Amino acid sequence: MLIRLAYDIQFDLPFDTPMVALLHVHPSRTHDLLEPDELHTEPKLDVTSYTDGFGNLCNRFVAPAGHLRLHSTSLIKDTGLPDVVNELAAEIPVAELPNEMLVFLLSSRYCEVDLFTNIAFQLFGQTRPGWPRVQAICDWVHQHITFDYQQASPTKTAMNVYTDRVGVCRDFQHLAITLCRAMNIPARYATGYLGDIGVPVRLPMDFSAWFEVWLDDRWWAFDARNNMPRISRTLMATGRDAADVALTTSFGTAYLSHFFVVTEEEVETPTSQQPLDPETAEPMTDLPYFASPPGA
């Protein structure tokens, strides 16, 4: 299966603003790309690349005051298969986890593991370890949290989600990640493209967040928001939580003015993005996938 990937993100910047973007397809999927995955900027900027501590491909640049456009289009080969389900995947005792996994048991900005010890054990202490426990966590989050774009907040933590019972994609994952870690299961946050393939299309399209847990000897994708195996996840970045892998991090004030994403099956000719007009797709502001931590 071929998947068309594209984005067009625009900002208004009152001042020259240093930015970091994590908008590349993850290095682990580079070999599947059929078209180059390049970040284009308008105005044309001097963009440098580096790999962060989690293995993600990052871009840095300084955008001048005024209007900024970041866009790309690419094509990737996909198995067309849904997420793997393996009910037998086993939980690894902490003592036997690889050293590099330990960091994914700790607390992070949006995943306050230290606050969830009692809650997690009350809710999931009796569940079967391993895959069934992670699935029980996803089920609980999926059933108790309501999706609502209007209540998105970039500062919402797992505990806020647990008490508000409302959130967007990333909030579902933060809560599930935190509950997994509280049960000693390594879990990390993932961002990427996820088309509505094999499911009803929701517009406007958006990037997606899911999470991964370490069972047996590998990472497995889970998704407490959709809570069903999905086709065509295209990973962009992983980290402890959304603080590590914001799509863009602006070191200064940045007003999102346009946001447009395409993830869809490319059936014959690469014209698939035409039916959707960027101008009519409703721009979404206050998206929690963008961070403006300091100096905003």
Added chain:
Amino acid sequence: MLIRLAYDIQFDLPFDTPMVALLHVHPSRTHDLLEPDELHTEPKLDVTSYTDGFGNLCNRFVAPAGHLRLHSTSLIKDTGLPDVVNELAAEIPVAELPNEMLVFLLSSRYCEVDLFTNIAFQLFGQTRPGWPRVQAICDWVHQHITFDYQQASPTKTAMNVYTDRVGVCRDFQHLAITLCRAMNIPARYATGYLGDIGVPVRLPMDFSAWFEVWLDDRWWAFDARNNMPRISRTLMATGRDAADVALTTSFGTAYLSHFFVVTEEEVETPTSQQPLDPETAEPMTDLPYFASPPGA
């Protein structure tokens, strides 16, 4: 100057408990050690070592249910000079920071940079950039936060410190780190030994926390708790905040039963620790330097 370093930390464990310890002198100081710096355990355990993502030397082991003792004594050479003060050290624009520094501008578990944007700019927007700004931050924290062991809490974040106005060593540093990051100055958390050398002795002795900021092309030590140049800081570990570098992280319930640290000048004969009797030094429980995130 020679500094005697020693600790004796004891736990009661209801179950077999995997633990990670960051109790080694930092690799950057290994060449100054005059006696080996080894973690001894009672009972004797199979301890393995690894270096974490921040370059710290870590130990892992599984402690059996019952009583656990971790102890060490070592001797290190020190310049005997106080912390360097360099009022001219300049702030580096975000655009020119090395890639590896960017992570120290982001939010982390105990440093919610995203919540402090307005506060930081109101308080420090008019201060002179660089060293004077960091010093202004330390002064503010030092003057507005009261030290109180009774109000230590391992879940206290920078925002909690800002509103409570009370905390222990690590809390002062978390708040100062967060304010620095909110002003686009990379800052990281540091733990280590800090003897009361050249200042009145406070008993019982304890490990210490301070922080480092990146100015010009290096890290500099600052200490919002003591807020004065001090002699004999012996670094153990650095990280985003205390979640990364807890002295010990227990993956299960662990009751701290004894806590004893020595950091003092070794003048002639290595008998210096005798004046202090471990049995009379008041054991401190609920110390926030220890983490029991999951499964507690």
Added chain:
Amino acid sequence: MLIRLAYDIQFDLPFDTPMVALLHVHPSRTHDLLEPDELHTEPKLDVTSYTDGFGNLCNRFVAPAGHLRLHSTSLIKDTGLPDVVNELAAEIPVAELPNEMLVFLLSSRYCEVDLFTNIAFQLFGQTRPGWPRVQAICDWVHQHITFDYQQASPTKTAMNVYTDRVGVCRDFQHLAITLCRAMNIPARYATGYLGDIGVPVRLPMDFSAWFEVWLDDRWWAFDARNNMPRISRTLMATGRDAADVALTTSFGTAYLSHFFVVTEEEVETPTSQQPLDPETAEPMTDLPYFASPPGA
């Protein structure tokens, strides 16, 4: 001076919903009314009245599922004078306060006095007691908090305002009230009409919140949002904080669909509200003056 008072508030209710409304002019101003101040409902409902524990005139009714309109228009006589300023009004020692004032020193839902002891004394411990201290509190709040309708939240407390540095009218007053109480000055929340008389008109018009403090032997109006003496405050209700005097409290889900308020000088003929078209005045949703505490 004559002031035209009017409101038109509409809800969509999925179910039959018991409601309480505090939309009457306060009993202390009844003698100034030149037209009756009656709550009209569409559909026409059985509305009963009672006086709450704070002396406010309240209405109760059960609104049937569907569309609900609450509206009124009235005319009141006003001195036309701005709020009184009395720099000599003295702080009364707690020991000499009337018994009934003590409750206005305590913590309430949106005014966590117990959390502000340290902050209040650090900020205002050196200010001159009495009127100057209250004014210093208003100045501080006015200077440090930014008004933003977009960031209104009905659950925002004084501490949230203090840390966010952003809020709407009621948030400014909650923070100022809390700081006054923390300094042992009785303070209570007030809601009412406040026209833009003698100041630039801000549209759409809205009800207003301010607060009152007890100095000498009476209550005085202060307003940390506008922070200047204003003309034509028409009191509707007072209480500990907004939880006591929500304009409407719905015991069930209620969607605000239309919100229109008029407060303006009636110069000659009572046609003044015509220039403003209710249909074009932007309806404001998520207004924090409405409460749907339980059963929503």
Added chain:
Amino acid sequence: MLIRLAYDIQFDLPFDTPMVALLHVHPSRTHDLLEPDELHTEPKLDVTSYTDGFGNLCNRFVAPAGHLRLHSTSLIKDTGLPDVVNELAAEIPVAELPNEMLVFLLSSRYCEVDLFTNIAFQLFGQTRPGWPRVQAICDWVHQHITFDYQQASPTKTAMNVYTDRVGVCRDFQHLAITLCRAMNIPARYATGYLGDIGVPVRLPMDFSAWFEVWLDDRWWAFDARNNMPRISRTLMATGRDAADVALTTSFGTAYLSHFFVVTEEEVETPTSQQPLDPETAEPMTDLPYFASPPGA
């Protein structure tokens, strides 16, 4: 049955401190007193009485800097019967509640009803209305919250209890009250004496908190901490939550130095309190039943 009631509470005050005490047996029980219930102070102070807005009998005085002792002993007649259980007591629709009950549906300092709407409906939306629903709430709180004096905090709210899963007597009641109100059941906080009669004695004795709900046409006592019918509750005060009915409220710093309470059956001679030596009963500090809101 005769119940001996006594307390001896002592403070150290750095400054002259105005105080309010709610240490009297509630007026509704005055007719059962066999010995006068008088507040004695050392030094002897000028104490005045008043009734607060909830009908509680309060004392006011100004304690001079130094040591303060508040003590009393009294004897009361009790039915000796356990709390009434009435599974048939019915929930009253909001529309039919007496006006005075509405305030007990609203949010208050420690009972953030507005934050619990989603949680309460998810947990109790399917329970049978009336007594069974209140009992289900008590059961849930009793099963999910652990009692721990060490984790008492005077600023802990119902939401803090819900997330920490740990608390003292008043915390259990605050959470249960909040959940009841979120389900549209009027609930208020109660303090008083509760002896360990017919149950194992827990030392040191303490005052107790419970709560009351309005079902049918009266208030009924519930107790989420003990969650069983108990004998000999002697009511002292009721209010929205602990902010309204702190045993003592100090308008200034007050260090609790001694705390001793007796509630026990007086069998023959009034010597019953002798077996307990006040000097050996462990004094409990940081008790959340005392408030020092402002000026501390």
